[in-house]
Amino acid sequence: HQWEEIFHMTYDLASAVVRIVNLIGMMLLLCHWDGCLQFLVPMLQDFPEDCWVSINHLVYNSWSELYSFALFMSMSHMLCIGYGKQAPESMTDIWLTMLSMIVGATCYAMFIGHATALIQSLDSSRRQYQEKYKQVEQYMSFHKLPGDTRQRIHEYYEHRYQGKMFDEENILGELSEPLKEEIINFNCRNLVANMPLFASADPNFVTATLTKLRFEVFQPGDFIIREGTVGKKMYFIQHGVVSILTKGNKETKLSDGSYFGEICLLTRGRRTASVRADTYCRL
Numbered sequence: 001h002q003w004e005e006i007f008h009m010t011y012d013l014a015s016a017v018v019r020i021v022n023l024i025g026m027m028l029l030l031c032h033w034d035g036c037l038q039f040l041v042p043m044l045q046d047f048p049e050d051c052w053v054s055i056n057h058l059v060y061n062s063w064s065e066l067y068s069f070a071l072f073m074s075m076s077h078m079l080c081i082g083y084g085k086q087a088p089e090s091m092t093d094i095w096l097t098m099l100s101m102i103v104g105a106t107c108y109a110m111f112i113g114h115a116t117a118l119i120q121s122l123d124s125s126r127r128q129y130q131e132k133y134k135q136v137e138q139y140m141s142f143h144k145l146p147g148d149t150r151q152r153i154h155e156y157y158e159h160r161y162q163g164k165m166f167d168e169e170n171i172l173g174e175l176s177e178p179l180k181e182e183i184i185n186f187n188c189r190n191l192v193a194n195m196p197l198f199a200s201a202d203p204n205f206v207t208a209t210l211t212k213l214r215f216e217v218f219q220p221g222d223f224i225i226r227e228g229t230v231g232k233k234m235y236f237i238q239h240g241v242v243s244i245l246t247k248g249n250k251e252t253k254l255s256d257g258s259y260f261g262e263i264c265l266l267t268r269g270r271r272t273a274s275v276r277a278d279t280y281c282r283l
Contacts, residue, residue, distance in 0.1 A: 016118040020114075020115055020118060023111050026107075027107050027111060030078070030103065031071060031074050031075050034103065035067065035071040035072075035074035035075075038052075038073055038100070039053070039067070041096060042054075042092070042093075045092065047059050048090060050090040050093075051092065052089075052093055053066070055086065056086075077100030077101050078100050078101070078103060078104025080105060125164040126163055126164055128164075128165045129161055129164055133157055136153065156217065159217055159219075159280050160217040180211070181211065185206075185207060185210060188210050191236055191238050192206060194256055194257030195257050195259065196257070213236070216235075216282075216283045217281065217282055218240075218283065219277065220277055220280065221276065221277065222277045224275045224276070224283070225271050226271065227245075227246075227247070227272065227274045228271060230269075230270055231261055231263070231267075231268070231269060231270065232264075232268075234259060234260065234261035234262040235259060235260055235275075235283045236258075236259045237255060237256055237257065237258045237259065237260075237281065238256065238282040239256055239280075239282045240256070240277065240278075240280055240281030240282060240283070241253060241254070241277075241278045242275050242277050243276045243278055244260065244273050244275055245273060245274040245275070245276060246272070246273045246274075247273075253278070
C-alpha cells in the first residue's frame with residue numbers, strides 16, 4: 001500500500017512538473033515573439049537613429065547577435081527587472097517596452113497561479129485535512145479548551161483520519177451499487193477474514209451487513225458502552241483491545257475479530273455490562 005501511494009504521488013508530481021515545464025515553455029515562446037517584435041518595428045522604420053539597434057551600433061551585426069540582444073531586452077522587460085542594456089529613448093521603443101511589461105506581468109501572474117494550483121492539487125486529501133484541522137484548532141482556541149482536552153482531540157484526529165480526509169460517503173454515493181459493494185468488501189476484507197461470524201455466512205448476507213457498518217475510533221480509556229443504557233448498536237473490532245466490565249468486577253478482554261453489543265441490539269434491552277477501550281480501537 002505504501003509503494004502504491006508513493007507511485008501515485010510520483011506520477012502526480014511528474015504530471016505537475018510536465019505542466020509547469022509547459023508553462024515555462026509558453027513564457028519562453030512569448031519572450032521569443034516579443035524579441036522578434038522589438039527588432040521588427042525598428043527594422044520596418046529603417047532603423048532610426050534613436051532606436052535601440054542604432055544606439056547600440058548593431059545595424060550591421062549578425063542575426064544571432066541581433067536576436068540575442070532583442071531576446072535579452074524582451075526578457076528584461078517582461079520580467080520587469082530592467083530595460084536591457086539601456087533605457088528606451090524613442091517613442092516607439094517606449095511603447096514597445098510598456099507592451100512587453102504588461103504582457104510579462106500577466107504571464108508572471110498566470111504562471112504563479114498555475115504553479116500554486118498544481119502544487120495544491122498534488123495531495124488534495126492532505127490539504128483538506130489540514131484545512132479542517134485548522135478550523136478545529138480555532139474552535140478549541142475560541143472555546144478556551146484545556147490543554148489535555150486539546151491533546152486528546154489532536155490524537156483522535158491523527159488516528160481517525162491519519163493525515164488525509166475524504167468525503168467517503170459522497171464518493172460511494174456517486175457509484176453504482178455493484179461498485180460500492182465491491183469497494184466495501186475490499187475495505188473490510190481483513191475484518192471479514194478475522195470474524196468467525198462471517199466465516200460460514202452467506203456472501204450476500206455479509207455484503208448487506210458490511211454496507212450498514214459505520215467506522216468509529218475510540219481512545220484508550222473511552223467507554224464505548226455503559227451498563228444500563230439502551231442498546232442500539234453492536235460493534236466489530238477491526239483493530240484494538242477492549243475490556244468487558246460487569247457488576248462483579250469481572251473483566252474480559254476482546255481484540256481483533258471480536259464483536260460485542262449484539263444481544264441488546266436484537267432485544268432493544270439495556271446493556272448488562274460496560275465496554276472500555278484499552279488501546280486505540282478502530283471499530
